[in-house]
Amino acid sequence: MGRDNRFEEIPIDNGDVVVDREDAAPSEGVVVNLPPMETTEWKVHGRGTLASDNPTYPDDDRVVIAVYRETIEREYPNYSGGYPLRIDWLNRDDARFYAFPSQRLRKIGTVQPTEISLTEIDPSPYHARNFSKAENRTFIEEIRDRGHPDPVPLVRDCDDRFEVLNGHKRIWASHIAGLESIPCHCLYMDDEWAGRLWAEWHLDSYDAAERAVARRRLEANVGSKADEIITQATVAQAR
Template identity: 25%
Template sequence: MSLRDELLKKSQRAVEHMGVAKPAAAKGAEPQGARPVTTPGAVAFLQPTIDSLNERVKDAEAANAELRRKLASQPTEVPLEQLDEKPGRKRKLTPEQFEELKENLRSNPLVHPVAVKALDNGRFEIVSGHNRVDAFRALGRAAVPVVVVDIEEEILDRTAFYANLLQPSLPDFEKYLGFRREKEKTGATQKELAQAAGVPESTVSMLFAFEHLPARARQLIEDRPDGIGMNCAAELARLAREGAAERVVEAVELLVSGKLTQKEAVGHAGRRPARLPPTPAAGKPVKVRAGRLDFCQYVSRGTTLRIDFKDEEHRIEAEARIARLLQELAEGSRTGS
């Protein structure tokens, strides 16, 4: 039964109910504003209400039809060659994580389409889903399902970052980089950044501990951001400020290579350096011992420093560290000149 038929039926019942007329106040006078007592009259009386309800039904049906049309049109497949990537927006995965994603997509459909923004030149800019696109490329696929989002250009990076921020696997270092970009772009305080992201201010403050690590340490972390969390970074940053910057870099290098745990890295950076022996006389050999055993012997003459090790493995490790130290000294010399 249609809405109109239902209203007509109700109006007829109302007319039947009103069939007994009340006594008139004066003979021949009809009460002012009295309702019509015939079926056509009742229908005419209710017609404005019926028309209004019919309009509301039509609007609701049109809205549902539009929604069904939009749902039917998305997602749609776009050739991979038409997708553009903006630097700094991709969430970095470890080789293991990427391999897992790729193998998952090899056998299963893409549940979460890639979010893109349509560009004026007919291409599409990736907003979220860079790694899914990379996985499709690695699998030799030609196109990927996408949904087109309409987001203002100035908030695209923020939207992509906050979307990644909700991922539990996003490393703390990547979160720091995202907050740093947002701070540089907007000038927001850490408190404002925390409010916008919906996280405690203390969390944002801890993430910015990466800011206080030596530049070389941050470069090492960029290659393996999943290897260090914000708590470890905060401890290492404190040690760097206390004068242990060189040991912090060593600790981070060992940490990201998997030779130390985060706890061990903090311990390595926090150990007190061995007391150096007094500068020997020129040309006089100096022995360096590890307990009672000889570790190496060095002798200096003019601009030459010669070191002889007892063990080739120790020589290889020391050579790498000495090369790094010499490079730092060289850069410092160039800066000071």
């Protein structure tokens, strides 16, 4: 999930709204993936490398994958950036995308979080922690006064429902605070990827009993990959 350190200074991120500097009447696109590749490494079907297809830009420029706004709104209407849309998913959904050198694109905005009804958000199936209203009174009051949690939670689109990836406590507190809907960053991903992200972000804060419950739930959802996911999360947390 991390970026290649060759590209730490790239000014474009997933979820940014961009236009093509070379298009006289450009349509808006949304950045959905930043492969850790230079343009000399990306092949354009029938035309060689992205670098040779864009000779006026540096060969060491970063590859940026963008999808036009109308395609995003049709295929991934709740996408709000931050994390990528996987290229194999774009291909699976026949969602046409385009590769650009980063310097060919001009940022004009950023996709905003999606307002989601709290009744449409389900907890992660691996979540195994309860929260106390008495211990979180100030936290709940802050959310009530602000009108939304900060930072906004991260969820994934599961067709007619949404599932929490990160922010269970913020969503729970929003319920207690009496809110009806909240802004969320929304991603699209399969069960395995969701499990990997959840484990990396949460397992290190779980006690032994909570980890045991989470492990059983991972095994029920992703089968034999549960051990690999837990090991990978442990290594990531130790870095």
